[in-house]
Structure formats: structure tokens, C-alpha cells
Amino acid sequence: MKILLKNRRFAGGAALSLLEYGLLFQSRGHDVFAVGLYNNLQSRYSEQDIETYDLPFFEKDRPVGNLLTARRYYKLIKQHKPDVIVSISVCNAIFHRAIEKWFGIPVIYIVPGGIVPHMFTRYMKNERLIVFSEENKEALIEDGYKETDVSLITNRLTFEPKTGQEDEVYTKFTPGEPVELLVISRLDEEKINSVLYVMRCVEAMLESAADIRLTIVGDGECMDQVQAQAARMNSGREVVHIAGFRSNVKDYIRRAHIVFGKGRSVIEPIYYHRIAFVVSESDEMWLCTADTIPSLQQTNFTGRGVGNPDSQAVLENLINSIRSHTLQTDFLHANSAYMEQTYDIRKAGPVIESILGEKLTGFKRERTAAGRLIKGFAEYCRIYAIIVYSKFKKVSQRSAASEGKAKETGAERSVGV
Numbered sequence: 001m002k003i004l005l006k007n008r009r010f011a012g013g014a015a016l017s018l019l020e021y022g023l024l025f026q027s028r029g030h031d032v033f034a035v036g037l038y039n040n041l042q043s044r045y046s047e048q049d050i051e052t053y054d055l056p057f058f059e060k061d062r063p064v065g066n067l068l069t070a071r072r073y074y075k076l077i078k079q080h081k082p083d084v085i086v087s088i089s090v091c092n093a094i095f096h097r098a099i100e101k102w103f104g105i106p107v108i109y110i111v112p113g114g115i116v117p118h119m120f121t122r123y124m125k126n127e128r129l130i131v132f133s134e135e136n137k138e139a140l141i142e143d144g145y146k147e148t149d150v151s152l153i154t155n156r157l158t159f160e161p162k163t164g165q166e167d168e169v170y171t172k173f174t175p176g177e178p179v180e181l182l183v184i185s186r187l188d189e190e191k192i193n194s195v196l197y198v199m200r201c202v203e204a205m206l207e208s209a210a211d212i213r214l215t216i217v218g219d220g221e222c223m224d225q226v227q228a229q230a231a232r233m234n235s236g237r238e239v240v241h242i243a244g245f246r247s248n249v250k251d252y253i254r255r256a257h258i259v260f261g262k263g264r265s266v267i268e269p270i271y272y273h274r275i276a277f278v279v280s281e282s283d284e285m286w287l288c289t290a291d292t293i294p295s296l297q298q299t300n301f302t303g304r305g306v307g308n309p310d311s312q313a314v315l316e317n318l319i320n321s322i323r324s325h326t327l328q329t330d331f332l333h334a335n336s337a338y339m340e341q342t343y344d345i346r347k348a349g350p351v352i353e354s355i356l357g358e359k360l361t362g363f364k365r366e367r368t369a370a371g372r373l374i375k376g377f378a379e380y381c382r383i384y385a386i387i388v389y390s391k392f393k394k395v396s397q398r399s400a401a402s403e404g405k406a407k408e409t410g411a412e413r414s415v416g417v
Contacts, residue, residue: 001030001031001083001084002030002031002032002033002080002081002082002083003022003025003030003031003032003033003082003083003084003085003086004033004034004035004077004080004082004084004085004086004105005018005019005021005022005032005033005034005035005050005086005088006034006035006036006085006086006087006088006092006096007034007035007036007037007088007089007092008036008037008057008058008088008089008091008092009036009037009038009039009057010034010036010037010038010039010040010041010042010045010052011039011040011041011186012041012186013112013113013263013264013265014088014089014112014113015036015039015041015088016041016044016264017088017110017112017132017156017157017264018034018086018088018110019034019041019044019045019048019050020156020157020158020345021086021110021156021345021352022034022045022048022050023048023158023345024345024346024349024352026048026049026050027349028349028353032050033050033051033052033053033080033082034050034051034052034053035052035053035055035073035076036052036054036055036057037054037055037056037057038052038054040219040245042054043247044247053076055069055072055073055076056069057069057091057092058070058091058092058094058095059091060091060094060387063384066095066380067380070098070099070102073099073103074102074103077103077105082105083105083106083360084105084106084107084108084356084359084360085099085100085105085106085107085108086107086108086110087107087108087109087110088110088112089110089111089112090111090114090116090117090120093109093110093111093120093124093127093129094120094123094124094383095380095383096109097123097124097127097379097383098376098377098379098380098383099376101366101372101375101376101378101379102372102373102375102376102377102379102380103372103376104365104366104372105365106359106360106363107359108128108130108355108356108359109124109127109128109129109130110129110130110131110132111129111130111131111132111136111140112132113132113133113136113263113300113302114136115139116136116139116140116143117390118143118390119386119387119390121140121143121144121145122144122386122390123382123383123386125144125145125146126146126149127149128149128151128355128358128359129145129149129150129151130151130153130352130355131150131151131152131153132152132153132154132156132300133152133154133297133298133299133300134152134297134298134299135298135299135300135304135305136150136300137150137152138298151351151355153348153351153352154297154342154343155342155343155344155345155346155347155348156264156343156345157264157267157268157271157343157344157345158344158345158346159268159271159339159340159343159344160250162272162336166272166273166332166336167273167329167332169254169255169256169257169274170257170322170325170327170329171325171329173257173322173323173325175323176211177211178211178212178213179209179211179212179213179257179258179319179322179323180213180215180255180256180257180258181198181202181212181213181214181215181256181257181258181259181260182214182215182216182217182252182253182255182256182258182259182260182269183195183198183214183215183216183217183218183259183260183261184217184218184249184252184253184259184260184261184265184269185216185217185218185260185261185262185265186218186219186220187216187218187219187220187221187222187223187225187226188220188221188222189221189222190281191220191262191281192220192222192225192226193281193282193283194260194262194279194280194281195216195218195222195226195279196225196226196229197279197283197285198214198260198279198285199214199226199229199230199233199240201285201312201315202214202233202239202240203232203233203239204312205312205315205316205319206233206239208316209316209319209320211323212239212319213238213239213240213241214239214240214241215240215241215242215243215252215256216230216240216241216242216243217243217244217245217246217249217252218244218245219244219245223242223244226242227242230242249268250268250272253268253269253272253274254272256269256274257274257275257319257322258274258275258276258277258315258318258319258322259274259275259276259277260276260277260279260285261276261278261279261301262278262279262300262301262302262303263300263301263302266278266288266301267301267339267343270288270332270335270336270339271336271339271340271343272336273329273332273333273335273336274332275287275288275318275332276288276335277310277315278296278301278302278303278306279303280302280303280304280306280309281303282303284303284309285303285309285310285315286303286306286308286309286310287310287314287315287318288301288335289331289335290331290334290335290338292306293335293338297342
């Protein structure tokens with residue numbers, strides 16, 4: 001079977017997760033290639049003998065541009081003739097409903113995380129979905145999706161075998177050496193607050209914990225903000241090292257004592273027995289332990305909606321325990337075992353393969369090219385009808401809210417409040 005992996009762009013955790021799906025399909029004898037906007041991860045696909053093709057992503061504000069993109073996409077499809085498309089991201093899923101009808105190729109839809117808009121549920125209802133988090137599954141069901149149509153599959157990584165020396169970074173710590181802190185994150189508007197928050201925490205500890213060093217692995221449009229903050233902190237010595245994008249992230253994880261991030265940026269370090277903190281965009285963080293992991297996992301380790309964040313004192317105490325060789329590592333072993341069972345994609349292989357089989361068996365392809373074109377374009381028009389309706393509804397709700405506030409203010413004035 002020939003499988004097309006459709007990224008939005010070759011960047012971030014979603015692209016890495018889809019790569020793991022590709023490797024799983026390869027291991028089961030399928031031919032795999034990948035399409036998406038080139039960024040910084042297409043080389044990771046090439047290293048695994050997965051051919052990649054550069055293609056702009058679909059955007060809801062580009063109705064004409066999307067049709068031009070679809071035309072280029074169609075040429076790729078005709079050239080490579082895939083049997084199925086595996087699409088990741090909310091926006092990809094929406095537009096691939098039309099692509100499925102137009103190209104006559106079944107599509108598997110994956111929602112990798114984030115907040116799913118109501119418009120998505122309204123449009124995609126009755127399509128089988130794979131989601132990575134309990135948060136997304138519950139939100140979709142609450143919004144009207146059938147529970148049987150939402151498959152929660154958290155497994156999306158391939159863990160390398162452990163060396164048995166994972167704890168040595170703690171047990172063989174040399175006094176006088178810096179405690180190594182690591183942030184793994186995209187440096188974009190969606191995640192910049194959490195990165196700057198960690199930097200502020202480190203800055204606040206410098207007087208009492210001078211022997212710490214923070215490395216930041218990641219890139220994005222907010223790099224200037226990170227560099228400016230690092231420059232202020234690095235007066236006299238390098239406290240913050242900005243590594244930028246790196247393909248060898250595991251090497252950085254192995255050298256680190258404490259890791260900060262979201263999603264797979266903390267899942268992998270936890271597997272390798274590292275102390276990990278989930279950092280939200282609301283200046284809060286949580287130490288990953290047997291008590292906190294279940295609630296953090298529900299939102300794909302983003303911290304959204306999770307209460308009782310840890311104080312900076314928890315971080316300081318852990319740093320002191322590393323320095324003094326008093327850190328108890330048992331909880332790191334328990335965390336690692338849980339991650340291996342819950343996130344190694346090989347353990348979910350049969351389930352993913354069965355979803356693929358069901359989609360292929362149940363798919364009904366329009367017989368003629370003209371019929372596919374008509375149905376695909378009609379579906380495309382339906383997408384934009386829902387987009388326009390959703391925008392109109394939001395504007396109406398804002399207008400109604402503004403009028404309500406104006407009336408309340410007028411009433412308060414009339415009674416002299």
C-alpha cells in the first residue's frame with residue numbers, strides 16, 4: 001500500500017508525530033512519502049528514506065490560493081498514486097474533506113492537540129478522527145461528536161532502548177559544575193510566554209544559585225525576544241545558551257538535569273529519566289510526577305486547565321538536591337515506565353492499522369473524474385459557507401455583548417451608580 005503523509009508544515013511536534021506514523025507504516029511493509037510546506041524537519045523524513053515534497057498549506061483566508069495549491073497537490077497525487085492520505089492538523093482535516101471527494105482518495109484525519117473550534121465539529125461530524133489527548137476527545141464529544149468516531153491514541157513516539165546509565169547525570173554529578181536546565185520549544189507567538197517565564201525564573205535564582213545554566217533548543221519568529229532577554233541575563237558570564245533549531249535534541253536531553261516544555265518536549269525527557277516541568281502560557285509550571293501526570297496528560301502536557309501549579313521553590317529544592325547528591329530518583333523510573341507504555345507508537349500499531357483498514361474498506365469513490373470534481377468543489381463551497389457563517393456568528397455575538405454592556409452602563413448611570 002502507498003501512503004501519503006500530509007503535514008501542514010514540516011515543523012513542530014505534529015510533524016515529528018506524523019513521521020513516527022510513517023516509520024510505523026514502513027515497518028509494516030507500506031510505501032510512504034510526505035507532503036507539506038518545507039521548514040526545518042523535512043530532512044528528518046529524508047534520513048528515514050521517506051521522500052518529501054514542498055507544498056503550501058491550506059488557509060481559510062485564501063479561497064483562491066487554496067485552489068491553486070489543490071491543483072499542485074493534484075499533480076503530485078497523479079504522479080505518485082497513493083492509496084490513502086494520512087492528514088494531521090485541524091485545518092488540514094477541514095480542507096481534506098473536499099480533497100477526499102475531489103481526488104477520490106480516502107483520508108485518515110489526525111487532530112494533534114490544541115483547542116478545537118466549534119466550526120470543526122460542525123463540519124467534520126461523523127468522520128472518524130484520531131486524537132492525541134483526552135482533552136480533545138472530551139471537547140469533541142461535548143460539542144456533539146459521537147464517542148465511537150473519536151479514537152484516542154496517545155502513542156506517537158519511538159523510544160530508543162535505554163543504556164542503563166540514565167541516572168548517572170544525577171548520581172555522578174560533580175560539585176562546582178553547573179546544573180543544566182533545558183527548554184525545548186518553538187519560539188513563536190503560541191509558545192513564547194512559557195519560554196520567557198522559564199527565563200525569568202532562572203534570572204530570579206541567579207543570586208542564590210549561580211551555578212545553573214539554561215539551554216534553549218528551538219527556533220521561530222520570536223527569537224529576537226529570547227535573544228534580548230538572554231543578553232540581559234548573560235552580563236559577565238553565559239547563563240543562557242540559545243542553541244536554535246537542532247535535529248539532535250536527544251543529545252541535549254541526555255546532558256540535561258531538568259527539562260521544561262510541553263507535549264513531546266517533556267514526554268521524551270521523562271522516558272530518559274529526566275526531571276521535567278510542564279510550563280503553560282500563563283506563567284505556571286508543574287513538576288511531572290505520578291500524582292500530576294494523569295491530569296497533565298489530559299491536555300497533552302500543555303498545562304491548560306490544570307490547577308495547583310508548583311512554585312519556584314520546588315525547582316530550587318530540586319536543584320539543591322542535585323548539587324548535594326540527595327535526589328531520590330525512584331519517581332523518575334516510575335515516570336519512565338508509564339511513558340513507555342502510553343506513548344511508544346509500536347504498542348498502538350495494531351489499532352492504527354485497523355483504522356486504516358476500516359477506512360479503505362468503507363470508502364466509496366465517485367466513479368468518474370467529472371463526478372469527483374463536482375462533489376469536491378461542492379464540498380469546498382460548503383467549507384467556506386461554514387467559515388463565513390462562523391465569522392458572522394462571532395461578530396453578532398460580540399455586537400450583542402457590546403450592546404449589553406452599553407445598556408448596563410446606561411442603567412447604572414440612571415440610578416446614580
